[in-house]
Amino acid sequence: MARKQGSHAGITGPKVREAALRLFARHGYAAVSMRQIAGDVGVQAGALYLYTPDKQTLLFDLMKSHMEELLAAWEAADTGGTPLDRLEAFARFHIRYHLDRPDNIFIAYMELRNLEPDNFAKVEGLRDAYEARLIDILDAGQADGSFAVPDTRLAAKAAISMLNGVTTWFREGGRLDRAAVETLYWDMLRKSVSA
Amino acid sequence: MARKQGSHAGITGPKVREAALRLFARHGYAAVSMRQIAGDVGVQAGALYLYTPDKQTLLFDLMKSHMEELLAAWEAADTGGTPLDRLEAFARFHIRYHLDRPDNIFIAYMELRNLEPDNFAKVEGLRDAYEARLIDILDAGQADGSFAVPDTRLAAKAAISMLNGVTTWFREGGRLDRAAVETLYWDMLRKSVSA
DNA sequence: GTCTATATTCTGATAGAC
DNA sequence: GTCTATCAGAATATAGAC
Numbered sequence: 001m002a003r004k005q006g007s008h009a010g011i012t013g014p015k016v017r018e019a020a021l022r023l024f025a026r027h028g029y030a031a032v033s034m035r036q037i038a039g040d041v042g043v044q045a046g047a048l049y050l051y052t053p054d055k056q057t058l059l060f061d062l063m064k065s066h067m068e069e070l071l072a073a074w075e076a077a078d079t080g081g082t083p084l085d086r087l088e089a090f091a092r093f094h095i096r097y098h099l100d101r102p103d104n105i106f107i108a109y110m111e112l113r114n115l116e117p118d119n120f121a122k123v124e125g126l127r128d129a130y131e132a133r134l135i136d137i138l139d140a141g142q143a144d145g146s147f148a149v150p151d152t153r154l155a156a157k158a159a160i161s162m163l164n165g166v167t168t169w170f171r172e173g174g175r176l177d178r179a180a181v182e183t184l185y186w187d188m189l190r191k192s193v194s195a
Numbered sequence: 196m197a198r199k200q201g202s203h204a205g206i207t208g209p210k211v212r213e214a215a216l217r218l219f220a221r222h223g224y225a226a227v228s229m230r231q232i233a234g235d236v237g238v239q240a241g242a243l244y245l246y247t248p249d250k251q252t253l254l255f256d257l258m259k260s261h262m263e264e265l266l267a268a269w270e271a272a273d274t275g276g277t278p279l280d281r282l283e284a285f286a287r288f289h290i291r292y293h294l295d296r297p298d299n300i301f302i303a304y305m306e307l308r309n310l311e312p313d314n315f316a317k318v319e320g321l322r323d324a325y326e327a328r329l330i331d332i333l334d335a336g337q338a339d340g341s342f343a344v345p346d347t348r349l350a351a352k353a354a355i356s357m358l359n360g361v362t363t364w365f366r367e368g369g370r371l372d373r374a375a376v377e378t379l380y381w382d383m384l385r386k387s388v389s390a
Numbered sequence: 391g392t393c394t395a396t397a398t399t400c401t402g403a404t405a406g407a408c
Numbered sequence: 409g410t411c412t413a414t415c416a417g418a419a420t421a422t423a424g425a426c
Contacts, residue, residue: 012409027308031225034402047410049403110305113222154371154379157364158357165356176349184349192387207391229420242392244421 013051015041020058025103029059029114059111060119066104067126073097074133083141087193090134091186094163099178102167109164131156138193148195159189208246210236215253220298224254224309254306255314261299262321268292269328278336282388285329286381289358294373297362304359326351333388343390354384 019040023032034055038045052058077093078086098105108127112120134156141147149155163185170181214235218227229250233240247253272288273281293300303322307315329351336342344350358380365376 028223028225030223031309033400035400043409044411045402046404046412050409055402114226150382151371151379154376155383157360158380158383161360161363162353162357164360165352168356169352176346181349184346185353187345188350188353188387191389192383194386228418230418238391239393240420241394241422245391250420 012041012043012047016048016051017058017062021062021103021107024059024062024111025106029055029107029111056116056119059107060115060123062104063108063111063115063119063123064126066101066108067123067130070097070104071126071130071133074130078133083137083144083146084190086137087141087147088186088190090137091159091163091189092182094160095166095182095185096178098164098167099170099181105164105167131160134159141193145195147193149193155193159192162189207236207238207242211243211246212253212257216257216298216302219254219257219306220301224250224302224306251311251314254302255310255318257299258303258306258310258314258318259321261296261303262318262325265292265299266321266325266328269325273328278332278339278341279385281332282336282342283381283385285332286354286358286384287377289355290361290377290380291373293359293362294365294376300359300362326355329354336388340390342388344388350388354387357384 016037019037020032023037023040034048035045037058038048041048048058052061074090074093074097077089079089080086081089108123112123115123135152138147138149138152138155142149142152166181166185170176170178176184211232214232215227218231218235229243230240233243236243243253247256269285269288269292272284274284275281276284303318307318310318330347333342333344333347333350337344337347361376361380365371365373371379
């Protein structure tokens with residue numbers, strides 16, 4: 001990365017990232033111009049290039065940061081216990097984390113195809129690492145008989161797809177509140193892997 | 196729609212739609228230029244405007260057609276029976292239909308944000324109509340005690356999210372074949388709504 | 391039914407003033 | 409650290425020849 005690291009670490013750098021995240025999530029990477037991002041931040045288009053070498057790197061940095069923070073947050077949230085305990089912790093963590101950051105999950109799952117091959121491979125690796133945490137839990141439950149999951153790799157993908165879906169429809173102040181949604185999803189997930 | 200209906204109904208019209216579908220699914224609506232579509236079909240960019248009034252209408256027509264065909268196909272596939280029978284039919288139909296048309300579901304769920312408000316409302320209405328078919332099945336099962344689904348609207352969304360996920364990772368000739376995938380997903384869905 | 395040519399606007403990115 | 413000015417190319421869409 002050719003960005004001048006730290007030397008412009010004022011307030012504008014983070015604002016550029018925030019604006020890019022919001023706009024990419026809302027309209028898609030390809031549909032958003034550097035001028036739009038600049039306008040949102042309140043600077044001219046040329047000024048963006050003080051904070052990122054190019055548009056592609058801006059997207060990649062956002063996705064990479066998101067996945068790394070997601071992984072670190074789960075490591076911190078995983079308190080151990082029985083496979084069932086851990087699966088519940090995972091489900092509730094995943095929903096809560098993503099409802100707090102709807103823009104992040106949007107770009108993490110929808111802009112993969114706009115990454116250049118090298119960047120794609122790196123982000124996909126991080127995503128696989130996160131999925132592997134869930135597979136480990138399912139394997140443990142399958143081994144001790146608390147789950148009946150014939151294919152834990154497929155089940156992990158199915159579970160994450162289901163949980164991710166919540167961000168596409170949940171709206172604050174709607175028919176169901178966060179706690180209710182969290183519990184309803186956990187209830188379905190728990191039963192779906194039950195013995 | 197200002198397109199000259201039928202008068203150019205040779206072979207190029209369908210080819211334009213096929214190329215647009217494939218390219219939009221692969222790279223995203225905003226990232227694909229009319230020149231790329233034209234190049235893929237083997238005509239010049241200007242010639243596309245004989246088959247569509249503009250790029251936006253091309254996207255909208257693809258999404259609308261897909262949703263209408265999906266609805267009609269399910270109406271034909273729904274053979275009735277117990278709620279459990281119908282849910283199994285729905286799950287297997289949905290997976291099979293979408294694995295046969297990966298490009299369609301890709302744009303149907305990822306390009307909504309690129310539709311203009313009027314077009315968005317129409318496509319969302321069709322999507323809601325499809326979802327309503329699943330809600331009906333869940334309601335019936337909840338009423339006769341064969342399912343335990345406290346919130347059928349949320350459950351329908353969760354189920355469709357889970358089933359849709361299959362298109363993001365399934366590859367022909369991979370570790371699992373279609374029949375195995377279909378059965379594994381159905382098994383999870385069945386348990387997730389079980390009493 | 392497709393072509394070439396073109397109008398107009400926008401794109402990502404850079405140079406250099408202040 | 410942000411500005412203005414600008415480059416070179418690509419975007420959608422149209423006009424009119426054949």
